[in-house]
Amino acid sequence: MIAITSKEKIQSKLLQWFKKSKRDLPWRKTRDPYAIWVSEIMLQQTQVVTVIPYYQKFLKSFPTLHHLAKANLSTVLKVWEGLGYYSRARNLHRASQIVLIRFHGKIPDTLKDLLTLPGIGRSTAGAILSFVFHKEAPILDGNAKRVLSRLFAVSESPDKRKTEQLLWKISESLIPKGFSNPFNQALMDLGSMICTPKDPQCHQCPLKKHCQGYLSGKPERYPLRTVKKAIPHITAVSAVIGKGGKVLLCQRPPKGLLGGLWEFPNWRIKGKRRARLRLRLRNTIKKEMEMNVEVKESMGTFQQTYSHFKLTLHVYYCVAMGKNKKGRWVAVGNLHLLPMSRIHRRIANALSGGR
Numbered sequence: 001m002i003a004i005t006s007k008e009k010i011q012s013k014l015l016q017w018f019k020k021s022k023r024d025l026p027w028r029k030t031r032d033p034y035a036i037w038v039s040e041i042m043l044q045q046t047q048v049v050t051v052i053p054y055y056q057k058f059l060k061s062f063p064t065l066h067h068l069a070k071a072n073l074s075t076v077l078k079v080w081e082g083l084g085y086y087s088r089a090r091n092l093h094r095a096s097q098i099v100l101i102r103f104h105g106k107i108p109d110t111l112k113d114l115l116t117l118p119g120i121g122r123s124t125a126g127a128i129l130s131f132v133f134h135k136e137a138p139i140l141d142g143n144a145k146r147v148l149s150r151l152f153a154v155s156e157s158p159d160k161r162k163t164e165q166l167l168w169k170i171s172e173s174l175i176p177k178g179f180s181n182p183f184n185q186a187l188m189d190l191g192s193m194i195c196t197p198k199d200p201q202c203h204q205c206p207l208k209k210h211c212q213g214y215l216s217g218k219p220e221r222y223p224l225r226t227v228k229k230a231i232p233h234i235t236a237v238s239a240v241i242g243k244g245g246k247v248l249l250c251q252r253p254p255k256g257l258l259g260g261l262w263e264f265p266n267w268r269i270k271g272k273r274r275a276r277l278r279l280r281l282r283n284t285i286k287k288e289m290e291m292n293v294e295v296k297e298s299m300g301t302f303q304q305t306y307s308h309f310k311l312t313l314h315v316y317y318c319v320a321m322g323k324n325k326k327g328r329w330v331a332v333g334n335l336h337l338l339p340m341s342r343i344h345r346r347i348a349n350a351l352s353g354g355r
C-alpha cells in the first residue's frame with residue numbers, strides 16, 4: 001500500500017522530530033499502566049491543557065487501580081467534575097472493578113481483553129498497548145485520523161466505515177518495528193502541534209515532502225468533514241427549593257447523560273411558552289415531587305452547550321411548604337461536596353454567594 005522507501009522516510013523523520021519536539025506531559029514520565037490508562041481516558045474528547053490538572057488531581061485522589069475500584073462512584077464523579085463527558089468517569093470506575101476481579105488487578109495486555117472493558121475502544125486500546133506494553137498496535141484518535149488523511153490525501157470522510165478501515169490499515173502499516181511507543185506518540189503530537197485542524201503549519205512539518213495533502217496545495221480539505229446538523233435548543237425550568245438553610249437535590253440515574261450527578265429539580269418546557277412559568281412550576285413540583293412549594297423570585301437564566309444540544313434553564317427560588325417524598329436535603333454550605341454538572345454548579349455557586 002505504501003512504498004517501502006517513503007514509509008521508512010516517514011517513520012524516521014517523524015521519530016527524529018519527536019525526539020527534539022515532544023511535549024513534556026506528566027503521563028509520559030510514568031511507566032505505571034494505571035496512570036497511562038487514566039490519561040488516555042481523559043484525553044478522549046479533551047485537550048491536553050485541560051486534562052493535566054484533572055489527571056494530577058485524579059491520581060492524588062485514587063493513586064492506584066485498587067483505590068479507584070474501591071471508591072464510591074459519587075466520589076469519583078466529584079473528582080471528575082468539570083471535565084465533562086461523565087460516562088468516561090463511570091466507565092473508568094466500572095472498568096477498574098472488572099480489572100480487579102477478572103484480571104487480578106493487572107491491566108490486560110491484549111487487544112481482545114482490553115476491548116472487553118467499558119470505555120476502551122480500539123484507539124485507546126492501541127495507545128495502552130503501545131505506550132505501556134510496547135506492542136505494535138495502531139492508534140486512530142482524532143489527531144492520527146487528521147494527519148494520516150492529509151499525508152495520504154484520503155478523500156472520503158473518515159466517518160465512513162470503509163475510510164476508517166483504510167486509515168486503520170495505514171496507521172498499522174506505518175508503525176516501525178520496535179518503536180510503536182514513540183511513533184504513536186509522535187503521530188499524536190504532530191496532529192496536536194503542527195497538523196492542526198484549521199491552520200496546519202506545513203512549513204514546520206517534518207513530513208511535508210511526503211505529504212500528498214500538502215503537495216496538493218490544500219491540506220485543510222482533508223479529512224473530508226461531514227456537515228453536522230444544527231444541534232437542538234432545549235428550554236427547561238429548575239427549582240431551588242429551600243427549607244431551613246438546606247436545598248433539595250435529586251440524583252440523576254446512574255446511566256445516560258450526566259448519570260450519577262446531583263442537580264436541582266428541573267423539567268423541560270415544551271415549545272417556547274414561558275407564560276405563567278411560576279404557576280406551572282408550582283403545579284409540576286406538586287405532581288412530580290408530591291410537595292407544595294411557594295415559588296419566589298427568579299434566580300436568573302443559565303445557559304450551557306453540550307455536545308448534542310444547547311440548554312437554557314430558567315431558575316426560580318422556591319420555599320418548601322410541606323414534606324417531600326423525593327430528593328435529598330443538602331445544607332447550602334455542603335453543596336460543594338456533591339458532584340454536579342457545570343450548569344447546576346453555577347446555580348449552586350450563585351446560591352452560596354448570594355443567599
Ligand code: SF4
Nearest residue numbers: 195202205211214219
Ligand atoms: S505537511 Fe502539512 S498537512 Fe501534511 S502532515 Fe504536515 S502539517 Fe499536516
